[in-house]
Amino acid sequence: MTQPLAVTIDDICDAAWVIAPAAVRTPLIENTVLNAHCGRRVLLKFEGAQRTGSFKFRGAYNRLARLDAAQRAAGVVAWSSGNHAQGIAAAARLLDMPATIVMPADAPAIKLANTRALGADIVTYDRHSESREVIATDLALRRGATLVPSFDDPFVIAGQGTAGLEIMEQAAQAGAEVAQILVCCGGGGLTAGIATAVKAQAPEVAINTVEPAGFDDTARALRSGERESVAPEARSICDALLAPQPGALTFPINRALVTGGLVVTDDQVRDAMRFAFTTLKLVVEPGGAVALAAMLYGLAPQHDGAAVVVLSGSNVDPADFAAIITGTG
Amino acid sequence: MTQPLAVTIDDICDAAWVIAPAAVRTPLIENTVLNAHCGRRVLLKFEGAQRTGSFKFRGAYNRLARLDAAQRAAGVVAWSSGNHAQGIAAAARLLDMPATIVMPADAPAIKLANTRALGADIVTYDRHSESREVIATDLALRRGATLVPSFDDPFVIAGQGTAGLEIMEQAAQAGAEVAQILVCCGGGGLTAGIATAVKAQAPEVAINTVEPAGFDDTARALRSGERESVAPEARSICDALLAPQPGALTFPINRALVTGGLVVTDDQVRDAMRFAFTTLKLVVEPGGAVALAAMLYGLAPQHDGAAVVVLSGSNVDPADFAAIITGTG
Numbered sequence: 001m002t003q004p005l006a007v008t009i010d011d012i013c014d015a016a017w018v019i020a021p022a023a024v025r026t027p028l029i030e031n032t033v034l035n036a037h038c039g040r041r042v043l044l045k046f047e048g049a050q051r052t053g054s055f056k057f058r059g060a061y062n063r064l065a066r067l068d069a070a071q072r073a074a075g076v077v078a079w080s081s082g083n084h085a086q087g088i089a090a091a092a093r094l095l096d097m098p099a100t101i102v103m104p105a106d107a108p109a110i111k112l113a114n115t116r117a118l119g120a121d122i123v124t125y126d127r128h129s130e131s132r133e134v135i136a137t138d139l140a141l142r143r144g145a146t147l148v149p150s151f152d153d154p155f156v157i158a159g160q161g162t163a164g165l166e167i168m169e170q171a172a173q174a175g176a177e178v179a180q181i182l183v184c185c186g187g188g189g190l191t192a193g194i195a196t197a198v199k200a201q202a203p204e205v206a207i208n209t210v211e212p213a214g215f216d217d218t219a220r221a222l223r224s225g226e227r228e229s230v231a232p233e234a235r236s237i238c239d240a241l242l243a244p245q246p247g248a249l250t251f252p253i254n255r256a257l258v259t260g261g262l263v264v265t266d267d268q269v270r271d272a273m274r275f276a277f278t279t280l281k282l283v284v285e286p287g288g289a290v291a292l293a294a295m296l297y298g299l300a301p302q303h304d305g306a307a308v309v310v311l312s313g314s315n316v317d318p319a320d321f322a323a324i325i326t327g328t329g
Numbered sequence: 330m331t332q333p334l335a336v337t338i339d340d341i342c343d344a345a346w347v348i349a350p351a352a353v354r355t356p357l358i359e360n361t362v363l364n365a366h367c368g369r370r371v372l373l374k375f376e377g378a379q380r381t382g383s384f385k386f387r388g389a390y391n392r393l394a395r396l397d398a399a400q401r402a403a404g405v406v407a408w409s410s411g412n413h414a415q416g417i418a419a420a421a422r423l424l425d426m427p428a429t430i431v432m433p434a435d436a437p438a439i440k441l442a443n444t445r446a447l448g449a450d451i452v453t454y455d456r457h458s459e460s461r462e463v464i465a466t467d468l469a470l471r472r473g474a475t476l477v478p479s480f481d482d483p484f485v486i487a488g489q490g491t492a493g494l495e496i497m498e499q500a501a502q503a504g505a506e507v508a509q510i511l512v513c514c515g516g517g518g519l520t521a522g523i524a525t526a527v528k529a530q531a532p533e534v535a536i537n538t539v540e541p542a543g544f545d546d547t548a549r550a551l552r553s554g555e556r557e558s559v560a561p562e563a564r565s566i567c568d569a570l571l572a573p574q575p576g577a578l579t580f581p582i583n584r585a586l587v588t589g590g591l592v593v594t595d596d597q598v599r600d601a602m603r604f605a606f607t608t609l610k611l612v613v614e615p616g617g618a619v620a621l622a623a624m625l626y627g628l629a630p631q632h633d634g635a636a637v638v639v640l641s642g643s644n645v646d647p648a649d650f651a652a653i654i655t656g657t658g
Contacts, residue, residue, distance in 0.1 A: 027356035032380050048610035051361050110607070277650075278439070281377035281643035283610040314610035321606075322651030 005256060006154045006249040009200035012161035012193065015062040019162060022061050022094055024050050026163070028170035028308075033279050038295060041176050041306040045167050046282060048314030052114070054240070054288070055163055055190055055312050056080075056087030056150070062159030063148050064091045072097045077140040077147050079103070079132035081239050082111025083287075083313050084150035089118035100145070102136040108239060108285075108317045127242075128232075151189030152247035161193025167308050168201055178205050179305025182291035184312045185209035185218045185261070187243040188250035194310070195257035206259040206303060210290040212236035212266060218246050218254065219261025227251050237266045240287030240313055262300065268293040270324050276311070277325045285316040334585060335483045335578040338529035341490035341522065344391040348491060351390050351423055353379050355492070357499035357637075362608050367624060370505050370635040374496050377612060377643030381443070383569070384492055384519055384641050385409075385416030385479070391488030392477050393420045401426045406469040406476050408432070408461035410568050411440025412616075412642050413479035418447035429474070431465045437568060437614075437646045456571075457561075480518030481576035490522025496637050497530055507534050508634025511620035513641045514538035514547045514590070516572035517579030523639070524586035535588040535632060539619040541565040541595065547575050547583065548590025556580050566595045569616030569642055591629065597622040599653050605640070606654045614645040 026049045034042050047055040064076060075098035078088045085101040092099035099120040103112060104127040116122055123139065125132055140147040149156065164181075171178045181198060183191045188209070195207045209218050214234035221228040229245045236242065246254065264272075269286050272293035276284040284292065291309045294300055300307060323329020355378040363371050376384040393405060404427035407417045414430040421428035428449040432441060433456040445451055452468065454461055469476040478485065493510075500507045510527060512520045517538070524536045538547050543563035550557040558574045565571065575583065593601075598615050601622035605613040613621065620638045623629050629636060652658020 024359065024361065027358060029356060029378055030353065031378070032353065046610075049358055049360070053608075053610055274647075277612055277647065279382075281375075281382055281612040283606055283612060318603075318606065318654040318656075322655050325647040326651050327647075 003252065005253045007157045007161065007192065007196050007253065009196060011154065011158040012165060012197045015158040016162045016165055018065050019058055019061045019159060022051070023058055025166055026050050028167060028174065030174065031280055038307070042295060043171055043174065043176055043306055043308045044280065045163060045308060045310045047163065047310065047312045048283060048288065052086035052090045053313060053315045054083040054087065055160055056083040057090055058162050059156035059159030059189060060084065060087035060148065061091040063153060063155040064095050064097065066155055067146060071146055075099060075143060075145040077136050077143070077145045078150065079136040080150050081242060082107045082115070083240050083315060085115040085120065086111065086118060086315070088148060089115050089120035093119050100139055102132045108315065108320070110317045111315050114315065151187030152249045154249065157189050157193045157250060159193070160190045161197040163190070163310065164194035164197030168198060171306065171308065176306040178202065178308055179303035180206045180208065180300060181308040181310070182208050182210055182294055182300055183310045184241060184287055184290045185211050186241040187247045188218055188254050189247065190310070190312060191258060192250040192253035196253060199257050207257060208259055208300060209254070209261045210294045211261060211263055212238040212241055212269065212290060213263050215241055216261065216263045219263055221246050221251060222255065222258060222261045225255065238269060238287040238290060240285065241290065262294045264290050264293040264297065264299065268297055272296055273324050282311065283314045283316065283321065284311050285313050288313040332581065334582045336486045336490065336521065336525050336582065338525060340483065340487040341494060341526045344487040345491045345494055347394050348387055348390045348488060351380070352387055354495055355379050357496065357503065359503065360609055367636070371624060372500055372503065372505055372635055372637045373609065374492060374637060374639045375611060376492065376639065376641045377617065381415035381419045382642060382644045383412040383416065384489055385412040386419055387491050388485035388488030388518060389413065389416035389477065390420040392482060392484040393424050393426060395484055396475060400475055404428060404472060404474040406465050406472070406474045407479065408465040409479050410571060411436045411444070412569050412644060414444040414449065415440065415447060415644070417477060418444045418449035422448050429468055431461050437644065437649070439646045440644050443644065480516030481578045483578065486518050486522045486579060488522070489519045490526040492519070492639065493523035493526030497527060500635065500637065505635040507531065507637055508632035509535045509537065509629060510637040510639070511537050511539055511623055511629055512639045513570060513616055513619045514540050515570040516576045517547055517583050518576065519639070519641060520587060521579040521582035525582060528586050536586060537588055537629060538583070538590045539623045540590060540592055541567040541570055541598065541619060542592050544570055545590060545592045548592055550575050550580060551584065551587060551590045554584065567598060567616040567619060569614065570619065591623045593619050593622040593626065593628065597626055601625055602653050611640065612643045612645065612650065613640050614642050617642040
């Protein structure tokens with residue numbers, strides 16, 4: 001017997017209602033140069049404009065807003081490479097909760113600084129030798145705090161899915177018929193949320209994940225039908241997309257709803273970041289630029305109708321961004 | 330007897346109709362960090378998302394679209410520090426017209442390159458020793474081409490005013506009551522257009538110009554009631570805002586409709602560009618950031634209600650942008 005999927009369209013509509021007072025309805029942007037390059041309408045969902053600079057606030061707020069007074073007082077613990085950290089920290093501050101975040105010591109300085117500035121306590125770990133899950137779970141148990149995973153949680157997935165609702169509404173307002181959506185994929189929470197939101201209203205829309213080379217666990221898993229893993233020696237500049245395998249909750253959703261997985265190189269990501277700077281005039285972080293890279297390099301299968309590219313986040317250190325736009329990094 | 334103003338709200342509504350097939354309806358963006366910093370709602374009209382990366386395409390297309398077949402065949406000549414150049418070049422290409430642009434030799438490389446890439450011929454001049462007006466007028470006369478000034482033209486002003494129409498519509502959609510609009514000011518075309526569009530529907534909205542220090546000719550002119558001039562030795566990083574005095578057509582409009590002129594330093598502009606990078610995740614050029622600088626530094630008089638800040642353009646060289654965001658330039 002097949003298990004039901006962890007999230008439904010009703011959960012996402014409910015999340016949209018819950019996060020509306022706190023979250024930003026981010027713009028869907030169109031650019032004539034990009035359209036001409038791709039030979040079709042391309043709509044960019046700019047999640048850099050979301051509170052904390054990435055989509056992660058959506059899921060974090062939807063999760064924490066469900067806690068009762070006693071749970072809120074006990075606080076929240078999360079682990080994150082940086083964007084979920086900021087999302088949780090910002091949501092916790094709005095809900096007057098203490099927050100502790102387990103973050104890799106080599107996370108971008110801007111992500112560490114922003115998380116700290118949002119009032120969270122930060123515990124760092126070595127990404128290559130320590131288990132963030134073990135550290136965070138231990139902290140949560142000792143404090144009686146709520147542990148909020150960065151993708152494998154129904155409320156988190158539903159929160160991310162609100163971006164999918166907005167995409168369909170905004171595309172309709174722009175007179176565009178969406179044929180395809182390209183979504184970056186780490187653990188698969190954003191993809192699962194968007195796919196659930198979109199497929200419920202428009203089953204004909206193709207959803208493609210995009211991952212950095214070496215972290216193509218979801219692309220391989222979509223082909224094999226099983227959760228695949230990342231090789232421990234893999235490296236990428238896409239610090240937001242380094243999850244080691246698809247989630248236990250997200251993968252069944254993505255296996256059911258996603259058409260296929262695309263893969264881009266770090267150099268293609270750098271080119272996409274430069275294009276975003278030069279032509280779109282948007283700041284996009286490496287992990288936020290993979291779907292744009294796939295579109296610019298013609299990796300997405302052609303469909304009649306508009307393509308939507310999710311620019312998922314924009315938290316990048318000034319020095320790293322400077323090096324990339326000047327071609328020295 | 331008072332002369333009638335050069336542009337009416339009807340001209341702007343007409344321009345909106347003319348440019349609709351070609352121009353981008355740019356987003357009005359809100360940011361919670363900026364709101365908290367300013368203690369009020371601040372809505373950002375992001376003209377970097379406009380075709381060619383600045384508002385200038387609006388006026389350029391509205392002007393060139395009025396020409397008949399013979400005039401189009403004879404081509405267009407314009408002078409510009411770079412954004413009007415790109416706007417004219419892009420509009421001319423869409424309308425299948427030859428374009429020649431007189432540009433300062435020290436214009437940002439990105440503006441020269443983009444103008445050339447749009448198919449225009451470029452004639453450079455020395456900003457400090459030669460007259461662009463003389464060079465351009467001579468070229469236009471010899472070729473029988475249409476000379477399109479960068480601000481002192483009713484169709485150009487009306488085209489820029491379409492940004493004002495969009496601001497009021499988008500602010501209403503966002504549930505914001507606009508109390509104040511801050512607009513960068515070089516020759517005053519964008520201000521005159523926006524002020525005409527906004528005051529016709531909401532006379533209570535205060536319009537403030539913002540200029541770089543040393544180029545505060547409009548601020549002084551608004552106080553004296555006469556067109557004032559910039560000192561020849563003045564310098565600023567805001568290459569888009571170096572017009573030597575308010576326009577003959579724009580100033581009477583701005584004198585009638587603008588509340589007052591604000592002035593920001595180049596260092597305040599750099600801070601605003603860094604804020605746009607770090608928090609808004611938007612690329613903004615120096616001249617495009619002056620209104621944001623005035624808002625961040627609390628220079629705008631307080632009003633009950635939302636403030637609108639126009640981010641007028643985003644064409645900045647990668648090396649210059651890199652130096653500013655890393656604090657080395």
